[in-house]
C-alpha cells in the first residue's frame with residue numbers, strides 16, 4: 001500500500017506539486033478545524049439553548065437579550081487560553097530546557113487569542129440582562145468589575161508578550177514576568193468564579209475570597225486613600241519607564 005502526502009502528485013515519476021506552501025496548508029487546516037469547532041459549539045449552544053439558563057420574567061420595558069448559554073460557552077475560551085499561557089510562562093520561568101523554550105514561543109499567541117475571545121465573551125455577557133438590571137446586583141457589578149480588570153490586564157500582557165518575547169525571560173526579568181502572569185491567572189479565576197456564583201453555582205474560590213475579607217455579595221468599596229496610592233503608583237511607574245528607556 002502506498003501513502004501519498006499532500007505534496008506528492010498521484011502519478012509516479014511526475015514532479016512534486018510544490019504550489020501549496022506548508023504555511024498555506026497549515027492555515028487551511030487550522031481554518032477547517034476552527035470552522036468545525038465553531039459549528040460544534042454553535043450546535044451545542046443551540047441544543048442547550050432551549051429552556052436553558054435562568055428563567056426571567058421581564059417587567060417594564062421589553063429589552064433585547066441573548067440566552068446566557070452563548071456567554072457561558074464562550075467564557076471557556078479566554079479562561080482556557082489565558083490559563084494555558086500562564087502554565088507555559090510558569091514552566092519557562094522555572095526551566096531553560098528546549099521544551100520550555102518551545103512552549104515560550106506559544107505564549108503570546110495564546111494570550112492574544114485569549115484576549116480576542118475575552119472581548120467576544122465580554123460582549124456576550126453584556127447581552128444577557130439589561131445594564132440597569134445587572135448593575136442592580138452587587139455580585140453582578142463585582143463580576144463586571146473583575147471582567148474589566150481581567151480583559152484590560154491580559155490585553156496589556158498580550159502586547160508585552162508580543163513586543164518583548166524571549167527578553168521577558170532573561171535573568172531576573174523572568175520573576176517579574178512570573179509575578180505579572182500570576183496576577184493575570186488570579187484575576188481570571190476570580191472573574192470566572194463570580195460568574196459561576198451569578199449563575200447559581202458558587203465554588204470554593206468564591207467562599208475563600210471571604211477569608212481575605214471580601215464578601216462578593218456586597219458592593220466593593222475602595223478606601224479613598226487607595227485612589228491616591230493608585231495615582232502615585234501610576235506616576236512612579238511611568239517615571240521608571242522613562243528613566244529606564246533613557247538608560248537603555
Ligand code: HEM
Pocket residue numbers: 053054068071072075076078079118119121122123125126127128129134143144147148150151191192193194195196197198199200201
Ligand atoms: C472576560 C470577560 C468575562 C468572563 C471571562 C466571564 C466569565 C463567566 C463565567 C465563567 C460564568 C459562569 C458560567 C457558568 O455558570 O458555567 C459567567 C456567568 C455570567 N456572566 Fe460573565 N464573564 C465575563 C464578562 C461578563 C460581563 C461583562 C457581563 C455582564 C455585563 C457578564 C455577565 C454574566 C452573567 C449574567 C452570568 C450568569 C449567567 C447565568 O448563568 O445566568 N459576564 N461569566
